[in-house]
Each structure stands twice: as C-alpha cells, then as structure tokens.
Amino acid sequence: MHRSVAPFDGSRTVSVAHDRDGFGPYTAEDLHAREDEGRGLELEDGWLIELSPSAPHNLAYRRIHEFVEAAVAEAGAAVYADRGGDWEIGTPAGIRRPDVFAVPSEVVRAAMAARSPAPLPGHEVLLVVEVVSPGSGSERTDRVRKIEDYAAAGIPQYWITDLLPRPRVQVFVLDGRTGTYRLDLTAEAGEVLEVKVDADRPFTVRFDPQQLAGF
Template identity: 60%
Template sequence: MKVTHGQEDLGPYTADDLHDREDEGRGRELENGWLLESSPSAAHNWAVMRVHDLIRDAVSQAGAAAFVAAGGWEVTTPAGIRKPDVFAIPRRIAKAAIVERDVTIIPGHELLLVVEVVSSPGRSERTDRVCKLKEYAALGIPQYWIVDYTPVPKVQVYVQDDAIEPFPLGRVYGSYRLDQVVEAGNVLEVEVEADKPFTVRFAPQVLTEF
C-alpha cells in the first residue's frame, strides 16, 4: 500500500500503483516497494537492439521454440517487477501473453536467458551488477549477461553455479558464477539451453557499429 505524506508520495508502492499511473508504468521498475525510473540513451537502445537481433537470429537458425523479447516486457522477480533489456522465453509462454492473454507479467523463472545493458554509472549500474544479479540467480534463470558498450564493448556471461547441491524436494537456486568475459577484439560464443539449444556468436564491437 502506498503511503502519502502531504502532497508527496513516499511509497512503498505495489504493482497496482505501477500500472495505475497515467503512463502505465512505462520506463519504470518496481524494486522492493519503490518505483525506479530509467532514461536510456540512444547508444544504450542501439546496443539493446543489436543484442536482441543477434539472439533472435541464433534462435531462428537453431529452429528453437523460443521467443526473444526486448524493451517494455514485465518480469516478476523476488524484488517486484523488472523490465529486462533482452530476454528469451519458451514460445508457449510468449503465446500465452500475446495471443491468449493469459499472462500479463512474465514469470521470471520461465526465462531461458536474460540480458541487461549497463546504461550509465550510478544507481542503474549497481542495479544491473548487484541487485539483478541476485534476483535472476534466485529465480534459477540459467544465464545472465551484463553488457557494457562504453568505454569498451564487453559482455560478461554468468551461469548458474553447479556447485549448489539439490535438496530432496528439488533444486535450490541462488548463485551465479562468472563464466566468460569477452571484450571487443574477441568473439563471444555461448550455447543457450532450450528445446533445441542455440548458440549465440558475435564480437562485442558490433554492439556499437552502425
């Protein structure tokens, strides 16, 4: 429930507060009861589009039943609602949201891969590198990529830590390990698990080429 002090809204906020805004929450995430606003630059949006297209092409080439989304899609996490820059989900989940409209917010545990492009130093950077790292790991998302486009294009690939032992009632997630760090001048090659695994391969410098 939202608490109001005078004319200033102090929070905490709920998903209803996010969606009841005049802008329907566009450009905002819900983190532990607070609404966080993002103002991505043109360079950030270009890098996001490039990553999206590269992953989508890899999915298509492999013939995997996966859908690659970018921008504006809402995903549930332990902290609330996130709007990842890019993510891949099984096609059936995308169909439920787009065609059947049975899903309004994508369950975070359904993601096959999630990517965040770091937009700027400061709070948004900390959110991508610290907060979301923990949230996405806790959901059991197999891979999390953190992409930098400045000062040097770079991709960090985090994967679920296999050292975590399964409990009798099922696996307990909660930890990533850094698997790869690939900068401009080298080539990233990552296999992503899906109904048909797909391999994403590219040189990070393409994220800033026009």
C-alpha cells in the same frame, strides 16, 4: 540509466518515479494502474524505478536482440526473444524490464491469451541481458542487485554488457547447487562471444562485442 536520485535503504540510492506525491511502497497493481500502465518503470522492493536509457545503450541492446533472435531462428527453437519494452519479468524484488530477454514461446502465448498485465514468471525465462550505463544509478543495480534478483528468480543466464572503456560482455550462469551466478566467460571487443542457451532446441549466440558500438 536512472534519473532523479532518492534515498532507498540507507546503503544506496535509486531514482524513484514521481507518483502519489512520492509516497510508497508501491505494488504491481499501483504500477499497472498508472495512466502510462507503468511503461519505462521497474518495481523494486516497493519503489517505482524510472528508466531513461541513452542512445548508445539503446543501439547496443537492439543489436544484442538481433543476434539472439537470429540464433533462435537458425536453431528453429520455440523461443521468443525481445527487447524489454512493454514486457515485464517477475522476480523476488518485484518487476524487471531487462534490455533483452528470451523465453519459451508457449509462455508468451499463454500470457497473451490471458490478456493480463501479470509479468512473465522469472523461473520460465531462459536469458536476460542488461546494458550498463556507466556512472548512472542503474550501474550498481545491474552489477549487484540484479545479479542477485535474477539468480533468485531462477533465470539460467544473465549477461552484463559494458560499452566503456571498450565493449565487453560477461556471461553469468546459474549454479544449480548454490542458486547463485558464476562468471562463465567474458568476451571483449575484437573477440567472438559464443554462448549456448538451453531451450527445446538449444541455440548458440555469436558476435563480436565491438559490433555493439558505433555504426
């Protein structure tokens, strides 16, 4: 969920992190040079985008991460799954911090060995998940801009998760011929989402979207 709406390209609005008196464009170097090292921010086409997730949003993505991590462990895959947090994903638009992502373990080991703030390469990522905050500035970004950006980065799967009016997960799969996503399946509360993710050892994530809401 984004705050502080400011004009972007004339066709939509985004919230811009206040830095350098609001003047851009910004680079990855600008992002990492901040005192907070860019935590809680994304870089999109030269703008620093401030993220301010809600409690229901946080609960949902944490549970999705648990399901993905459990599936990886069950399969014995050499895959690292995590919540966005301090990890960055490089895309054509700049830098993204998806709510949940999965990437081969070797990619993370290489990044940690380099001790560099450089983002993980988007084309190495296996899966990204975003939880939509309805009515926020980020909703259009999740549904439109990121579906283009993640596809352009070559990420095989993108899941869009809605909590309202009832929990639902849409799974988009990258079409190798067109380089765009196609909607592969949708699971709503009361149904079982079952998705296979390709890796060194493919793993299958299963859960009822209803589990993403409430206690």
